[in-house]
Amino acid sequence: MNQLVELKSIKKKYGKKTILYDMSLRLEEKQVIAVLGGNGSGKSTFLRMAAGVERPDSGQVVYADKNIRIGYVPERFPNYLRFTPNEYLHYTGRIGGISEAELKQRISSLLHRFQLDKWSDRRISTLSKGNIQKVGIIQAILPQPELLVLDEPLSGLDFSAQQELLLILDELKERGTSILLTYHEAPIFEEVVDQAYYIKDGQLTEEKLVEKDAVKVIEVKGLTDIDVQEWNELINKERRENSLLLYVNSENSDQILSRILELQGSIEYVGNIDYKIE
Numbered sequence: 001m002n003q004l005v006e007l008k009s010i011k012k013k014y015g016k017k018t019i020l021y022d023m024s025l026r027l028e029e030k031q032v033i034a035v036l037g038g039n040g041s042g043k044s045t046f047l048r049m050a051a052g053v054e055r056p057d058s059g060q061v062v063y064a065d066k067n068i069r070i071g072y073v074p075e076r077f078p079n080y081l082r083f084t085p086n087e088y089l090h091y092t093g094r095i096g097g098i099s100e101a102e103l104k105q106r107i108s109s110l111l112h113r114f115q116l117d118k119w120s121d122r123r124i125s126t127l128s129k130g131n132i133q134k135v136g137i138i139q140a141i142l143p144q145p146e147l148l149v150l151d152e153p154l155s156g157l158d159f160s161a162q163q164e165l166l167l168i169l170d171e172l173k174e175r176g177t178s179i180l181l182t183y184h185e186a187p188i189f190e191e192v193v194d195q196a197y198y199i200k201d202g203q204l205t206e207e208k209l210v211e212k213d214a215v216k217v218i219e220v221k222g223l224t225d226i227d228v229q230e231w232n233e234l235i236n237k238e239r240r241e242n243s244l245l246l247y248v249n250s251e252n253s254d255q256i257l258s259r260i261l262e263l264q265g266s267i268e269y270v271g272n273i274d275y276k277i278e
């Protein structure tokens with residue numbers, strides 16, 4: 001496989017705070033790499049460097065071709081835009097050098113796939129969070145990028161849009177696109193991700209995460225942190241709005257599930273996850 005982009009010893013500080021110490025990563029053609037980590041660990045910062053929208057203080061980002069097409073979905077797509085999705089996508093597509101005829105066809109197909117057709121002539125500033133996120137995703141994939149960088153792309157997307165995004169990522173990968181992404185809702189991406197890395201203390205682990213199936217994530221509603229504080233089997237727990245994500249070794253998951261039911265918690269999701277055990 002050919003290398004598409006290499007980040008070499010990236011360092012980044014904001015003020016006096018060093019966010020990224022010395023991070024290196026290679027992305028091959030057709031490869032899908034996930035960069036995971038806790039809130040504030042530097043995932044978005046790292047992705048911005050990879051997408052070329054921000055420069056590191058030191059280190060290098062080297063692309064295989066200086067004319068590489070890069071699609072980037074920021075963590076928060078601007079929600080104040082006065083354009084409609086149709087206008088905005090035509091505008092960015094033209095800047096990206098796509099012909100009008102091709103643009104028309106591609107925009108209409110993508111709007112349809114994301115069920116955004118009926119909102120395509122409303123101002124972006126009036127759309128819901130999920131629909132704005134869809135516009136952000138479409139603008140990134142419109143030029144059929146060689147490198148696609150997605151920062152928490154699922155945020156706000158409903159189930160059918162999530163499934164559509166997964167299909168699209170699979171199609172792009174088949175056509176040769178390399179994808180670098182970050183997310184918290186891990187299980188849904190496990191089919192498409194080839195390799196996941198974890199940022200901790202400003203550094204990227206080089207080692208492989210534990211094998212798939214080894215760790216399960218359980219999303220539960222109706223329980224508090226106090227309910228689970230003595231559950232020593234938990235590898236980690238995270239609060240997500242009104243649910244709790246519980247990370248547990250697969251062999252302990254049945255036990256945890258029955259405890260949740262005993263406490264009358266509502267199990268929203270159970271899935272496998274790539275997760276690095278410290």
Ligand SMILES: Nc1ncnc2c1ncn2[C@@H]1O[C@H](COP(=O)(O)OP(=O)(O)OP(=O)(O)O)[C@@H](O)[C@H]1O
Pocket residue numbers: 014015019037038039040041042043044045046075
């Ligand atoms: N432009 C900026 N100026 C100053 N500080 C910043 C800037 N961007 C990010 N930071 C800081 O850098 C740290 C890492 O932020 P970053 O957004 O990269 O983390 P993250 O891992 O993506 O977090 P999350 O999962 O919460 O989105 C945070 O402490 C953040 O406040």
